[in-house]
Amino acid sequence: MLQTTAVRDGDHYVINGTKWLITGAEGASFVIIMAMMEDGSATMFLSDMARPEIRLERLMDSLDSCFTGGHGVLHFENLRIPAADVLGEIGKGFRYAQVRLAPARLTHCMRWLGAARRAHDTALAYARQRQAFGKRLGEHEGVGFMLADNAMDLHNTRLAIWHCAWVLDQGHSGNRESSMTKVTASEAAWRIVDRSVQILGGRGVTGEAIVERIFRDLRAFRIYDGPSEVHRWSLASKLLDGKIS
Ligand SMILES: Cc1cc2nc3c(=O)[nH]c(=O)nc-3n(C[C@H](O)[C@H](O)[C@H](O)COP(=O)(O)OP(=O)(O)OC[C@H]3O[C@@H](n4cnc5c(N)ncnc54)[C@H](O)[C@@H]3O)c2cc1C
Numbered sequence: 001m002l003q004t005t006a007v008r009d010g011d012h013y014v015i016n017g018t019k020w021l022i023t024g025a026e027g028a029s030f031v032i033i034m035a036m037m038e039d040g041s042a043t044m045f046l047s048d049m050a051r052p053e054i055r056l057e058r059l060m061d062s063l064d065s066c067f068t069g070g071h072g073v074l075h076f077e078n079l080r081i082p083a084a085d086v087l088g089e090i091g092k093g094f095r096y097a098q099v100r101l102a103p104a105r106l107t108h109c110m111r112w113l114g115a116a117r118r119a120h121d122t123a124l125a126y127a128r129q130r131q132a133f134g135k136r137l138g139e140h141e142g143v144g145f146m147l148a149d150n151a152m153d154l155h156n157t158r159l160a161i162w163h164c165a166w167v168l169d170q171g172h173s174g175n176r177e178s179s180m181t182k183v184t185a186s187e188a189a190w191r192i193v194d195r196s197v198q199i200l201g202g203r204g205v206t207g208e209a210i211v212e213r214i215f216r217d218l219r220a221f222r223i224y225d226g227p228s229e230v231h232r233w234s235l236a237s238k239l240l241d242g243k244i245s
Contacts, residue, residue: 014081064216
């Protein structure tokens with residue numbers, strides 16, 4: 001579905017297209033552009049951002065605010081890239097993206113696990129000291145069970161991340177493990193942070209508690225680096241084809 005195109009013109013490639021949700025576009029010195037070739041394959045190109053043919057139209061107003069440079073809309077208008085600035089080989093863009101994606105996804109998983117842990121710690125501290133209806137908040141079963149569920153989600157997410165990191169350390173591609181870990185981590189972190197908001201009551205949805213910001217920043221993680229449904233769809237295809245069991 002890649003719509004940005006690269007067409008060969010002598011010793012150059014001419015790139016045209018628009019990309020949105022480009023994280024860190026503002027302030028970036030260079031950009032890696034993935035473009036569709038005439039034969040339907042994809043190639044990565046390197047370019048300085050300070051080229052008049054690259055236009056940062058706007059920054060998108062998004063739920064999160066944790067990424068330096070925000071999320072930009074970029075236009076490439078007849079951008080001429082010398083063949084020497086092709087990253088790797090022509091037509092290998094998707095393969096290179098796969099190599100990058102597994103460890104890159106894992107860094108997101110680790111970061112959001114840490115943020116979920118912080119939200120849980122904040123909620124736990126509150127549940128320990130807040131008195132409600134004659135006892136500590138956490139002693140009410142409804143709240144205690146949420147804390148226990150948080151602890152289990154944190155534990156299982158950490159194990160999934162460790163296992164995927166171990167698979168990558170063995171020199172494997174880790175595609176299956178990183179897919180499963182990404183879905184596990186993004187959905188578990190969401191549950192943990194949502195419960196933490198609930199335990200904190202009113203302050204949980206205000207800037208008085210860091211949890212409100214984590215909640216906003218985390219939501220997009222179930223979409224970028226592959227929405228949960230796309231990972232499930234991909235895993236299901238591999239299961240049906242007998243590539244994994
Ligand atoms: C905060 C943020 C930062 C981003 N940063 C970057 C960036 O730096 N660079 C970059 O290139 N991109 C970036 N993206 C884009 C991101 O990769 C895409 O948004 C993501 O891959 C989903 O694609 P889409 O938005 O086109 O949704 P669509 O493809 O339109 O999908 C919409 C929804 O349909 C469902 N869906 C789609 N396909 C399937 C399927 N096969 N089976 C079942 N359900 C399906 C999913 O629920 C999905 O969420 C970013 C996105 C966000 C939200």
